[in-house]
Amino acid sequence: MRLLPRFSVDRVRTRLLAAFTILLLAGVALAVVGWLGMRSMQRELAGYEEEVLPGIARALELAERTAQIAAIAPHLADSRTPETLETNAAVVAGLLDDIKRRSLTLPPSGELQPAMSRRLEGVDRDLSNLIMLTKLRQSIDSRLERQIIVLSHIGTRIHASGRQGKPGDPAVAEIWSSLVLGATTDKAATLGRLQADVEALLIAARQRHAFDAFDEEFVREVEALATGPDNILSLRRDLLDYESRTNYLVALTRSNADRLSDEVAQHVAQLRNTAALRNDSVQRAIRRGETGMLVLAIVCVVIGLGATRYVRRLIAQVENITHVMSRLAQGDVAQETPATTRRDELGELARSFEVFRDNLLAKQKLLADLKNQRELLEAVHESLTDALAVFDHEHRLILWNPQLVKLLGPLGITPRDGMTRKEMLQSLPRGTAWCHAGDAEAQPLDPERIDGVTVFEHVELRLPEGQVLDLRSRAMPDGGTVTLMTDMTARRNIEAQLQHSQKLDVLGQLTGGVAHDFNNYLGTILGNLSLLEERVAGEVQTHAQWKRVQRAATSAAALTRRLLAFARRQPLQAEHVPVDEMVEEMQDLIEYSAGPQVAVSFDLRSEPAQLHVDRGQLENALLNLVLNSAAAMPDGGELRVATRAAGGMVEIDVSDTGRGIPEHQQRQVFDPFFTTKKAGEGSGLGLSIVYGFVKQSGGDVGLQSRLGKGTTVTLRFPAQASAAAATDARHAAAPPVPLDNVHVLLVDDDDAFRATLTDMLVREGLRVTAVPSAEQALTLLERGASPDVMLSDICLGSGMDGLRFAHLARDRWPELPLGLMSGLSPELLPNAEQWDPAFAFVHKPFEPAQLAHWLARLLADANERPETSSAT
Structure with missing residues (x-):
């Protein structure tokens, strides 16, 4: 810090004493030259106007304070922490307080002091309201941040559920997305629309039991965020309202401060006019006083003597002020300023110095605050997760953060000062496409028409390698723009996987809906074929034709079962599976799945060993492997399916001559959502489903692959002895009780299937009463019909369904054995919540012997029930 030069106080004092001595001598001569002195005095007194400057200085100080209030009001509104x-x-x-104190020094008779009081009351009231609103806004902001943290935790739970292969209802994800959008939007209309969407999605999710996959705490958190007292959308709406009111108060405070400054300016003008009037008055008085100059000569002698004493005392105070100023120049701000209570020029000087010192302290504090704000802005700038680019009014790059360098570096683009937005876009890889936010169809990025892209505030760029960049731009007041760039590749992949999962779910629903009617048709065909077998057994050619029809119908039933298993619509039940026979039945399906460009061969050597697994799941796993192998050979190749039994294990190999899998990816191929295919061409779930099924069945999966040589996937399962399976089949074929003359009440709405089933049961020796609806069956029972057993379909058309009929019949006639049948598994029924596991159930279609054995077992269980009860 540069120090002020030091002067000799004694030298100044000597000069002042000499001046007063001359003034004393001049007073003696004043009587002689008085009239000349008065003439000269008139010219000098023209500067009397300057006496009004202290009043002007006070007014200017008030103006400076009001300007400071206008300047600090925005900082007050922008306070982010209570501190x-x-x-x-x-x-x-x-x-x-300073303005009020200084306004009291104004002339009480003028108009400025009342006006200042009124304005200050308005400013004080507005600033108090501004402080209160800012506190409320900080409270809302803090609550909103806590809710956003909970929202982020919920998003993590939803995404984690998807990565575990259990995609939930899309309404849950849409609720989360709407809340995320609501937490960031600045438009009240958007918040209202999102509120309605969230409430509708929440109702839909509850109706579809979408929250059953999550725990109660998760559901409470979602409901609290969506419709609770502190839901995100209402908090965001309150925050926007407080910000609008705060901005209004800031503008009002600035307006009042400007009006205060106008009042002070008017007061200054009045002081100047007063000074001019006083100058005229003084000049007139001087002309009248020329005659009294002889008297003033004597007075001058007295004044000179008194002034000498006054100057000595004045110089002492000037020395003290000079000492304080020197200490201030050296950085000492703790010294008190003397002579501030004087009512003369020296007092004004001391008070002015005190004002300067206060201003210096305020500026030092302001510099410290600006430094802190700069450091805060730099920290925010460095910690942004999005890439930031700031362009001037000529669209030239002037500021960017490290994330922009990381994002554009792999694309061969290095941000630099002066780079234009057009140059940055032209440097993107060839083949890049773009679309306006909300448009589904992208168009190629033409280097010659880049200006057409830059006019949009929100643009999505799609790079040739599948990377998706989201650009959001906002204009600045000076004409520049701020652009945020986000890598949306991972999010787009997750959305594509969700869409693929939804398509699979729709496929499963369609398959399950068709299965019931198709199984009725197959049941009718197979049942009538069994009835016709004895009639055509003697005719060789007719019987051969009958066998072909029977084999085709059986294959169709097996195909329906495989489709249901593939769509996850088949109940998971382990059974003895002859592997070679299963692969032979699937031969046509495997060759069709592989495609015409792939040569398929089979090497089946696992007989007589069998597997005890879910057949539908095993077929699904084999088809998944075949589809993966075919995808690895887009230009054609060879696919080989082989089976073998060794060491108590049955192995199934699926080999191809495709492109193979890199060694560093072989450990990831069984992970959920991992795929080597391009974006949108695969879900990454096939091999993970195969792996989970094999592990649950007690088996293991092996993988061998070489780049350019092909891949072999081996499924290993514990073998089951075929002899044991045959023994179980013999025991299953023997009916527990005879069925001769047993009376069956049959309920089925399909006329052809009901007639066929009636003929099948009559051939087995049973008496049948067949009705098409549950209402007619209830009427027969109420009129006294007493069947030995009742068999009903579950889907009975427009009337009462089989499940409701079964509940009514069991409640009213608990001793009557009851069995249910359907082409769908119980968990897929429209009213599956009414299903009771205690109900006996048989799956359509079925063979006559299978149905007879099932009815006999049902009657045997009904006969054992009283004995068990009495024994108990």
Whole structure:
């Protein structure tokens, strides 16, 4: 710090004493030259106007304080923490007190002091309201941040559920996405629309039991975020309202401060006019006093003597002020300023110095605050997760963060000062496409028409390698723009996987809906074929034709079962599976799945060993492997399916001559959502489903692959002895009780299947009463019909369904054995929540012997029930 030069106080004092001595001598001569002195005095007194400058200085100081209030009001509104708000509020309170104190020094008879009081009351009231609104806004902001943290946790739970292969209802994800959008939007209309969407999605999710996959705490958190007292959308709406009111108060405070400045300016103008009038008055008085100059000569002698004493005392105070100023120049701000209570020029000088010192302290504090704000802005700038680019009014790059370098570096683009937006877009890889936000169809990025892209505020760029960049731009007041760039590749992949999962779910629903009617048709065909077998057994050619029809119908039933298993619509039940026979039945399906460009061969050597697994799941796993192998050979190749039994294990190999899998990816191929295919061409779930099924069945999966040589996937399962399976089949074929003359009440709405089933049961020796609806069956029972057993379909058309009929019959006739049948498994029924596991169930279609054995077992269980009860 540069120090002020030091002067000799004694030298100044000597000069002043000499001047007063000359003034004493001049007073003696004043009687002689009085009239000349008065003439000269008139010219000198023209500067009397300057006496009004202290009043002007006070007015200007008031104007400076009001300007400071207008400047600090935005900082007060922008306070983000209670500490910052308290600090700014203290500064504002200090400024108001200073203005009030200085306004009291104004002439009480003028108009400025009342006007200042009114304006200050308005400013004080507005600033108090501004502080209160800022506190409320900080509270809302803090609550909103806590809710956003909970929302982020919920998003993590939803995405984690998807990565575990259990995609939930899309309404849950849409609720989360709407809440995320609501937490960031600045438009009240958007918040209202999102509120309605969230409420509708929440109702839909509850109706579809979408929250059953999550725990109660998760559901409470979602409901609290969506419709609770502190839901995100209402908090965001309150925050926007407080910000609008705060901006209004800031503008009002600035307006009042400007009006205060106008009042002070008017007061200054009035002081100048007064000074001019006083100058005219003084000049007239001087002309009248020329005759009294002889008297003033004597007075001058007295004044000179008194002034000498006054100057000595004045110089002492000037020395003290000079000492304080020197200490201030050296950085000492703790010294008190002397002579501030004097009512003369020296007092004004001391008070002015005190004002300068206060201004210096305020500027030092302001510099410290600016430094802190700069450091905060730099920290925010460096910690942004999105890439940031700031362009000037000529669209030239002037500021960017490290994330922009990381994002554009792999694309061969290095940000630099002066780079235009057009140059940056032209440097993107060839084949890049773009679309306006909300448009589904992208168009190629033409280097010659880049200006057409830059006019949009929200643009999505799609790079040739599948990377998706989201660009959001906002205009700045000076004509520049701020652009945020986000890598949306991972999010787009997850959305594509969700869409693929939804398509599979739709396929499963369609398959399950068709299965019931198709199984009725197959049941009718197979049943009538069994009835016709004895009639055509003697005719060789007719019987051969009958066998072909029977084999085709059986294959169709097996195909329906495989489709249901593939669509996850088949109940998981382990059974003895002859592997070679299963592969032979699937031969046509495997060759069709592989495609015409792939040569398929089979090497089946696992007989007589069998597997005890879910057949539908095993077929599904084999088809998944075949589809993966075919995808690895887009230009054709060879696919080989082989089976063998060795060491108590049955192995199934699926080999191809495709492109193979890199060694570093072989450990990931069984992970959920991992795929080597391009974006949108695979879900990454096939091999993970195969792996989970094999592990649950007690088996293991092996993988061998070489780049350019092909891949072999081996499924290993524990073998089951075929002899044991045959023994179980013999025991299953023997009916527990005879069925001769047993009376069956049959309920089925399909006329052809009901007639066929009636003929099948009659051939087995049973008496049948067949009705097409549950209402007719209830009427027969109420009129006294007493069947030995009742068999009903579950889907009975437009009337009462089989499940409701079964509940009514069991409640009213608990001793009557009851069995249910359907082409769908119980968990897929429209009213599956009414299903009771205690109901006996048989799956359509079925063979006559299978149905007879099942009815006999049902009657045997009904006969054992009383004995068990009595024994108990």
